[in-house]
Amino acid sequence: MHLFRTARALAAGTAVIAYCAGVAAPAVAAETIRIASPFPTTTLDPLRSAAAGNIETYGQLYARLLQRNPQSGNLEPGLAESWDVSADGLTYTFHLREAKFSDGSPLTATDVAFSLERIRTDKQSAYPAPLSAVNSVTATDPKTVTFKLKFTFSPFLGNLEIWNMGIVSKVDVEKQGAEKAFSGVPLTSGPYVVKEWMPNEKLVLLPNEHYWRKGYPKSDATVELLEIASPETRIAMLKAGDIDVVRGVQWAQIDELKTGENIDMRLEPSTTIYVTLLNNKREPFSNLQARQAAAHAVDNKAMTKAVTNGYAEPANTTLPGAVDFHDKENPGIAPDPAKAKQLLAESGMQGREVKILATGGAAEQQLALLLQAQWQAIGLKPTIVNVDSGAWWDATGKGDYDAAATWWYNETPDPDLAVRWALCGTCGSNSFNTFYNNAKVDKLVEQGTKETDPVKRAAIYKEIQEITTEEVSQIPLYYAPNAVAYAKRLTGIKLTPTMQWTLEDMVIAK
Amino acid sequence: MTLLPLISRRLLQLPGVLAGICVVTFMLLHLAPGDPARLLAGDRASAETIAAIRHQNGLDQPLWQQFITYVANLLAGDIGQSLRFQRPVSALIHQFMWPTLFLTGYVVLLAVPPTIMLAIASARRPGGVADQIIRVLGIAGLTIPVFWLAIMMSRFFGAGLGWFPVSGYGQGFFGHLHHLFLPALSTSIWLVPVLTQSLRAALIEKTTADFVTTARAQGAGEGEIFWRTILPNAVLPTLNLLGVMVAFLIGGTIIVETVYAVPGLGALMIGSLLGRDYYVVQGLTLTFALATVIITLVVDLLTAFIDPRVRL
Numbered sequence: 001m002h003l004f005r006t007a008r009a010l011a012a013g014t015a016v017i018a019y020c021a022g023v024a025a026p027a028v029a030a031e032t033i034r035i036a037s038p039f040p041t042t043t044l045d046p047l048r049s050a051a052a053g054n055i056e057t058y059g060q061l062y063a064r065l066l067q068r069n070p071q072s073g074n075l076e077p078g079l080a081e082s083w084d085v086s087a088d089g090l091t092y093t094f095h096l097r098e099a100k101f102s103d104g105s106p107l108t109a110t111d112v113a114f115s116l117e118r119i120r121t122d123k124q125s126a127y128p129a130p131l132s133a134v135n136s137v138t139a140t141d142p143k144t145v146t147f148k149l150k151f152t153f154s155p156f157l158g159n160l161e162i163w164n165m166g167i168v169s170k171v172d173v174e175k176q177g178a179e180k181a182f183s184g185v186p187l188t189s190g191p192y193v194v195k196e197w198m199p200n201e202k203l204v205l206l207p208n209e210h211y212w213r214k215g216y217p218k219s220d221a222t223v224e225l226l227e228i229a230s231p232e233t234r235i236a237m238l239k240a241g242d243i244d245v246v247r248g249v250q251w252a253q254i255d256e257l258k259t260g261e262n263i264d265m266r267l268e269p270s271t272t273i274y275v276t277l278l279n280n281k282r283e284p285f286s287n288l289q290a291r292q293a294a295a296h297a298v299d300n301k302a303m304t305k306a307v308t309n310g311y312a313e314p315a316n317t318t319l320p321g322a323v324d325f326h327d328k329e330n331p332g333i334a335p336d337p338a339k340a341k342q343l344l345a346e347s348g349m350q351g352r353e354v355k356i357l358a359t360g361g362a363a364e365q366q367l368a369l370l371l372q373a374q375w376q377a378i379g380l381k382p383t384i385v386n387v388d389s390g391a392w393w394d395a396t397g398k399g400d401y402d403a404a405a406t407w408w409y410n411e412t413p414d415p416d417l418a419v420r421w422a423l424c425g426t427c428g429s430n431s432f433n434t435f436y437n438n439a440k441v442d443k444l445v446e447q448g449t450k451e452t453d454p455v456k457r458a459a460i461y462k463e464i465q466e467i468t469t470e471e472v473s474q475i476p477l478y479y480a481p482n483a484v485a486y487a488k489r490l491t492g493i494k495l496t497p498t499m500q501w502t503l504e505d506m507v508i509a510k
Numbered sequence: 511m512t513l514l515p516l517i518s519r520r521l522l523q524l525p526g527v528l529a530g531i532c533v534v535t536f537m538l539l540h541l542a543p544g545d546p547a548r549l550l551a552g553d554r555a556s557a558e559t560i561a562a563i564r565h566q567n568g569l570d571q572p573l574w575q576q577f578i579t580y581v582a583n584l585l586a587g588d589i590g591q592s593l594r595f596q597r598p599v600s601a602l603i604h605q606f607m608w609p610t611l612f613l614t615g616y617v618v619l620l621a622v623p624p625t626i627m628l629a630i631a632s633a634r635r636p637g638g639v640a641d642q643i644i645r646v647l648g649i650a651g652l653t654i655p656v657f658w659l660a661i662m663m664s665r666f667f668g669a670g671l672g673w674f675p676v677s678g679y680g681q682g683f684f685g686h687l688h689h690l691f692l693p694a695l696s697t698s699i700w701l702v703p704v705l706t707q708s709l710r711a712a713l714i715e716k717t718t719a720d721f722v723t724t725a726r727a728q729g730a731g732e733g734e735i736f737w738r739t740i741l742p743n744a745v746l747p748t749l750n751l752l753g754v755m756v757a758f759l760i761g762g763t764i765i766v767e768t769v770y771a772v773p774g775l776g777a778l779m780i781g782s783l784l785g786r787d788y789y790v791v792q793g794l795t796l797t798f799a800l801a802t803v804i805i806t807l808v809v810d811l812l813t814a815f816i817d818p819r820v821r822l
Contacts (some may be wrong), residue, residue, distance in 0.1 A: 040781060042594040050552030126551040141707060183596040198605060199595035200781040201773040228677070228771050229780065232661050236676045237771065243677075249677035269739035390544025390786050396549070408553065421554060428556040 030480065031221040031508060033490070035501070036228040036237060037247040041203050044194065045182035046164040047118055050127040055163045055411070057225065059500040061203055062166020063189040063212065065094055065112065065145075066157060070494065070502040073413070075157055079107070079167060079189070080145075081211065089152040089452065094145045095348070099212035101169050107212075109139035111189075113118045114170035126351050128161035129417060133449070154452045155414035162411045163500065166190065191217045191504035202226045217504040218492065231362070238263065238485055247495065249483040250362055251308045262488045265312055267481040270497050271410040273320040274312070274363070275422075276371060276475040281399035281435040284354065284380070289347035291472035292333075294403070296343065297378045298371065299335035304478040307366045315476035317465040318423060322479065322497055323415045330469060332476065338380045354382040357404040359392050367405035367477065396433040403476065406438035408432065415461050419445050424466045436473035513814060519711070520807040521555050524527035524800075531799045532584070532792070536577055545569075545787040546593045567593055570715035580792075589796065591790030592782075599793035602778060607797075609679045610767070610774035612686050614759045616694040621701045625748075628702070629709035636714050648703030660696040660769040667692060693766040701755060708751050719743070742816055748818075753809035760805075761798035 024126070039053030046058045067078040080094040099107040120131040140146045149156065159165070169187040181187070185194045191464035205223040214483040226243065228234045231250045237243045239260065249257060249265070257265040278285040278294060285291050287309060304314045316332035344350050354375060358368035365386075372382040382403070387395065395401050410418040420427040424445045425437030441464055448460040469476065482495050493506035534537035542567045547563035555563075565765040568579065583590060589599045628648075663720065668676030716722060717740060725735050764776035771777075775794060782790035 040785075042785065045598070050554045051550070051552055052552075054552070124551075124559060124566060126555045127557060129554065129556075129561075179596050182688065199592070199597060199602065200606070200778050201593075226771070227781075229777075230768050232773075233664070233677060233769055233771050236661070236664045236669045240664075240672065240676045242675060295707070388784055390549055390784065391542070393548050394543035394545060428558075429554070 025451055031219075032224060033219075033221045033245070033506070033508070034224045034226055034243040035245040035247070035459075036218075036226045036234045036243045038227070038229055038231070038234075040227045040246075041202065041225060042196065042199070043182065044186050045178060046115075046166045046168065047122055047125050047178070048182075050164065053227070055499050056087070056495075056501060058163045058166050058188065058225075059235065060192040060503055061186065061190045061194070061233040062115075062168060062362075063099070063191075064161055064165045064167065066161045067159055068496065068498070068500075070492075070496065070505050071494070075161060079112070079163075083157075090149045092147040092149070092156065093140070096143045097212060099189065100210040101172075101189055102208045102210050102394055104210050104381045105169065105171065107167060107189055108142045109145045110142070111166055111170045111333055112145045113137045113139045115167045116165065116466070118168075118173075119164055123165075123215070126309055127164055129420065130162045130165065130412075138218040151450050152452050153449065153491040154414070154454075154457070155449075157413045158414045159417075161498075163498070179433045184439075192223065194224065196236075200227065211504075213504065217506065219506050219508050221391070221506075221508060222364060223503060235485075238487075239485075242476070244419070244490060245493070246307060246485045247482070249485050251311055251360070251483070254309065254311060254483060257485050260485075264486040264488045264490075266484055266486065268484055268495055268497075269322055270480065270482040270499075271320040271322045271413070271418075271493075272407055272480045272482070273315055273316070273409070274367070274405065274407045274477040274480055275315070275402045275432075275455065276367070276477060277396065277401075277406060277432060277434050278436075278472065278474060279399055279402050279434060280473075284347070284349035284352040285402055287345045287347045287349055288471060290349040290352075293340045293347060293349075293378060294341035294375060294380070295472045295475045296336045296340035297334045298333075298376045298475055298477075300333075300475070300477050301335070301375070303367065303370050306370065307363055308478060308480065311478040312478040315478050316469075318468045318474055318476055319415060319418060319461070319465055320410055320479060323410050323412045323418055325415050325458045327462045327465045329464055330462075333472070337374075337378060344378055344380070353378055354380050354402040356382050356384045357388050357395055358386050359399045359406075360386070364405055371403065371405060401435070407480065409497075409499065413497070416445075416449050417460070419448065419464055423473055431473055434473055436468070436471070438467060438471065438473075441467055442475075513811065516810055516814060517807065519773060520803060520810065524803050526596045527803060531795055532581070533577075533793045535792050538581065539786070540573055540576070542786075544786045546788060549785050550594050556610055572614055580789075589793045592787050592790050594785050594787050599790050602790060603775070603793055603797055606773060606775050606778040609686075609690070609772050610763055610776065612679075613690050613693055613697075613763055613766075613772065613774060614756055616687070616690050617697045617701060617759060618756060620694050620698040621705060622752070624698075624702050625705040625709060628706045629748075632706065632710045632799075633713035633717070636710075641710075644706065648706055651703045654699070656696055656700050657765045657769055659699060660693070660766055663696055664693050664770060679695060679773055688768075690772065693720045693770040693772055694764075696769075697759065697763070697766055704755070705748055705752060709748040710742060712747050713740060716740045716744045746813055746817055749812060750809055753805050757798075757802040762800045776798060 023294045041053050041057045043049050043054055046062055064078050065080040066075050069076050079096055079099055081093060081097040083091055083094045096109055101107055116137045119125050120128050120134055133149050135148040135150045138146050159168055167189045172187045173181045188208055189242050191211050193208045195204040195206045197203050201485045203225045207217045207220050234246045235253055238246050257263050278291050301314045304312050317327055317330045319326050356368050356371055358364050372384055375382045421429050424442055425431050426442045444460050444464050448457055451457045465483060484495050489509040491507050494502050547560045551559055551563060591598055593604060628644050630645045664676040667673050674692050675689045678689050680686050722739055742784050763774060764780055767774045767776035779794050
């Protein structure tokens with residue numbers, strides 16, 4: 001009897017311990033990983049914005065038809081299990097897999113057609129360009145989506161992977177209206193759901209248990225995307241252990257972080273290119289020789305070293321070094337002050353005032369100062385005008401400036417969208433507000449879009465780079481990697497060249 | 511009840527102040543270059559897209575028409591909606607208000623006791639050793655830029671020694687106290703010298719006042735004279751100054767909030783200004799104006815409480 005009681009007490013005790021362990025285990029596992037970025041999340045609707053910050057968020061919330069392998073960067077099936085392309089290359093048929101939204105409701109072809117038609121045709125869609133070759137998207141049956149193209153378009157599959165191609169719920173958006181559906185806790189199809197969005201502060205994400213990829217996200221950690229404007233604060237937070245990942249590490253901070261014990265300071269490949277925009281709309285830089293003079297006056301190797309401590313690679317053409325068909329052989333524009341002076345004399349633009357626009361970033365400020373010094377040396381009269389980014393976009397959009405050092409990146413490895421954004425005068429961007437306009441280049445851009453033979457495409461983009469670098473549509477400065485610092489216990493996470501966090505592959509070491 | 515005229519005078523000022531603030535911020539914001547639609551939609555949005563977004567939000571209407579719409583909504587009690595976040599401005603202000611108010615209160619608590627002690631120590635023997643040391647320290651505290659001090663303290667006490675968190679607001683009352691200690695301290699180091707100088711000057715001035723001589727002639731002890739005669743008289747200008755400073759802090763903690771990543775009104779103001787989120791900025795300025803009026807009223811009431819002459 002006595003023994004029996006002891007055994008029962010033991011069993012009960014074991015049960016209690018087991019119960020506690022069972023409760024405690026998820027509590028331990030449910031860690032919070034905090035990622036700090038200078039770029040704010042301003043909307044959760046993939047239609048409304050193409051601004052940095054939102055781009056990073058969409059990828060966590062909305063699954064796309066295709067995705068990129070986090071290691072190789074190659075395209076692989078996403079929501080679409082497989083696809084067929086018609087012989088003429090004008091019809092793409094996608095076969096969807098079983099998938100659900102975060103509330104457990106089924107994700108069907110109707111949702112895909114709705115989401116992508118919304119991006120393509122809504123007047124307020126921030127970035128419909130990736131779907132510009134599409135004529136229609138239709139749900140042929142609940143599991144099949146058919147795209148009809150206007151012309152053969154080889155970047156098409158890659159474009160379906162871009163961050164605003166995420167699938168949202170038709171039922172929910174139509175029921176609540178887009179404004180309501182996205183301003184709080186939206187239905188998601190990607191690896192994460194929104195736990196809480198505190199605009200201007202943070203976005204709190206939880207793993208989406210209905211995500212189609214079973215076993216993903218690999219970690220059940222809560223993820224917080226924090227907006228921290230000051231670079232010093234981000235680094236102090238990382239060192240103090242307040243955060244685990246820091247985006248936008250300043251060049252001057254890298255060496256210090258490399259020696260950090262628990263910090264993994266990485267320079268990750270990106271398609272970011274820093275350039276100096278020259279305003280072709282007014283003198284002096286409407287003059288070709290003046291632009292060439294400005295370019296030869298600039299020693300971009302020395303500038304790259306000075307500004308980035310040698311962590312970036314000097315740019316040789318007007319296209320990002322990491323996009324397909326970037327011409328590595330192009331010699332670029334050699335620094336040659338004597339030639340610069342001579343070209344400036346021939347242009348008749350000596351002594352002209354040059355208004356250099358600069359925003360508050362450390363790199364932008366340094367670049368503006370270096371440009372000013374080098375242009376002064378060849379006989380221009382540069383002045384620096386400091387503005388915030390709102391005023392910067394206003395002034396460059398109107399052509400009320402002469403020069404501005406800035407950066408852009410390409411959201412996919414294919415150069416089609418890149419040349420349309422930065423070098424094409426008739427594609428709606430005014431060659432990234434430079435108002436550079438060369439009919440030959442515009443024609444080549446169209447050819448590059450429609451050409452399907454990679455060898456011919458390479459030749460087309462080589463020629464575009466030759467012409468625009470020679471005519472200095474912009475002065476190429478450098479190709480900047482993404483400087484990101486991680487806590488060492490995190491593996492599997494990175495920021496891809498297309499500015500997406502591979503959060504679903506993240507593993508936390510115990 | 512003689513306080514009534516005081517309160518009603520302040521309340522009568524309120525509509526005028528708010529109307530003035532409203533017109534000025536509206537004009538300044540809308541005339542400044544920069545387009546909320548562009549900043550929201552991003553670099554690559556086309557001109558047509560931007561135009562559609564502007565139209566949707568009524569930004570393409572003439573300025574006077576937008577102003578009338580805004581004022582009409584305001585009178586109906588609606589201070590508008592954030593252009594970026596599509597949430598009511600009032601909800602945003604409510605969300606960000608508490609860290610700032612907590613921080614302001616914390617600063618006052620940290621700043622007032624040392625101010626009184628330092629001012630008394632200085633005023634006891636003007637020009638003495640204590641006075642000189644306090645003055646030099648005060649000048650140092652005043653001249654060190656708040657942002658630099660804040661960065662250094664977060665590096666040293668936060669990242670280096672690990673005593674305090676370097677960011678955020680924390681959970682619960684003690685979490686807030688812990689998280690906001692460094693921000694409050696950085697602000698106090700600048701605030702204490704300002705208040706000390708004011709109180710010290712008033713104390714010295716009052717020691718030679720006629721009523722002090724009278725008290726002394728009537729045989730009051732020095733301690734009694736100081737605590738019951740000099741201090742209450744000297745504290746009034748500093749109280750007014752503190753009121754101005756508190757009003758300033760509620761709208762002006764931008765620097766410490768940025769350095770310590772405190773999700774307060776200053777952080778919201780910066781984000782909204784950079785994003786040209788018009789109605790949020792306007793809502794914030796109105797809130798700051800309202801706070802200033804309320805604090806001035808509180809200071810007036812306190813003054814009346816301390817100094818009976820005001821009530822006459």
